[in-house]
Amino acid sequence: xxxxxxxxxxxxxxxxxxxxxxxxxxxxxxxxxxxxxxxxxxxxxxxxxxxxxxxxxxxxxxxxxxxxxxxxxxxxxxxxxxxxxxxxxxxxxxxxxxxxxxxxxxxxxxxxxxxxxxxxxxxxxxxxxxxxxxxxxxxxxxxxxxxxxxxxxxxxxxxxxxxxxxxxxxxxxxxxxxxxxxxxxxxxxxxxxxxxxxxxxxxxxxxxxxxxxxxxxxxxxxxxxxxxxxxxxxxxxxxxxxxxxxxxxxxxxxxxxxx
Numbered sequence: 001x002x003x004x005x006x007x008x009x010x011x012x013x014x015x016x017x018x019x020x021x022x023x024x025x026x027x028x029x030x031x032x033x034x035x036x037x038x039x040x041x042x043x044x045x046x047x048x049x050x051x052x053x054x055x056x057x058x059x060x061x062x063x064x065x066x067x068x069x070x071x072x073x074x075x076x077x078x079x080x081x082x083x084x085x086x087x088x089x090x091x092x093x094x095x096x097x098x099x100x101x102x103x104x105x106x107x108x109x110x111x112x113x114x115x116x117x118x119x120x121x122x123x124x125x126x127x128x129x130x131x132x133x134x135x136x137x138x139x140x141x142x143x144x145x146x147x148x149x150x151x152x153x154x155x156x157x158x159x160x161x162x163x164x165x166x167x168x169x170x171x172x173x174x175x176x177x178x179x180x181x182x183x184x185x186x187x188x189x190x191x192x193x194x195x196x197x198x199x200x201x202x203x204x205x206x207x208x209x210x211x212x213x214x215x216x217x218x219x220x221x222x223x224x225x226x227x228x229x230x231x232x233x234x235x236x237x238x239x240x241x242x243x244x245x246x247x248x249x250x251x252x253x254x255x256x257x258x259x
Contacts, residue, residue: 031141033064035071035133038149045152046115046129047247050183050190053116056088060109060148062099064137068107071097071135073148075113077125080146081132086125088113109135115153117185126185126245129153152244155183158190159198159251161224163236167257170230174256176200178224178238182246192222193246198238200226203253205233210253212239230258 038060040046048054056075062068072095076087089095090111097109115121133148161178168174180198181190196218201210216226224238235253242248 027146028144029142031064031137031139033062033068033135033137033141033143035060035062035135035143035145035148037061038131038133040075040131040149040151045154045247047154047156048115048117048121048183048185049156050185051117051188053114056113056115058090058097058111058113058131058149060097060133061106062109062135063106064135064139064141065105066137066139066141067101067104068099068109069136069138071099071107071109072133073097073109073111074132075115075129076132077127077129077153081130086120086122088115088120117183117188121153121185123155123185126153126155128244154242154245154247155185157182157193157240157242157246157249159238159240159249161236161238161251161254163254163256166255167259168230170232170258172230174228174230174236176224176226176228176236176238178251180218180222180224180238180240180249192218192220194218194220194222196222196240196243198224198240200224200228201237201239202228203235203237205235205255207234210235210237210239230256233258 058073062071076084078084097111099107099109130147131149134144136142158181163176180193182193184191199215200213203210237253238251240249
């Protein structure tokens with residue numbers, strides 16, 4: 001990963017050396033500086049497709065009785081920033097956050113990051129990421145938080161469904177097929193997600209609510225196949241609840257006309 005060395009270098013050399021303190025393995029604080037209200041990506045998981053880079057915004061509040069001098073946030077994957085296996089430094093000058101003064105003691109800070117498949121992202125780093133943050137005050141106080149906020153970075157998912165034959169006689173057998181796939185950040189394509197539980201759901205034509213008919217698992221290629229008895233006009237769909245590395249997704253309902 002190209003960013004690993006950069007993350008470690010910036011966390012130790014750029015951010016903390018500016019304060020003349022050593023890099024630490026835990027939160028560190030000098031004086032009354034505080035970081036609060038950390039929000040990553042608007043509070044939502046960061047879902048990234050197979051090829052397109054994803055912009056991620058981090059906002060937070062920094063306070064100190066003397067006022068805030070500067071601040072920085074870094075995103076990383078791993079138990080600590082020093083042992084991270086991937087990460088991202090904010091876009092812009094030296095990776096510093098843009099801080100806007102609210103009053104004499106408080107500033108709101110914002111950083112924008114770029115996460116790109118094949119660079120910051122490979123398949124093994126999907127899941128929980130952390131936010132390293134530092135705020136420095138005008139009186140040389142500071143606070144360093146090794147994990148100011150945890151968040152999910154996930155491989156985008158797709159789900160399809162097809163019920164046949166259409167139309168079908170009431171009581172006859174319908175075969176419902178589909179496929180669950182997710183972004184492969186290393187190949188730049190979508191690939192089947194194997195061994196996952198997926199619900200087959202049905203919604204009558206006159207209803208707005210889906211009900212679960214049965215639960216099946218994807219095969220080694222992410223494919224789904226099962227049968228049901230046709231009972232009424234309506235829509236069939238597959239529904240995947242998601243995992244820590246892959247977001248939930250529903251297939252677009254396939255309408256079946258029952259004669």
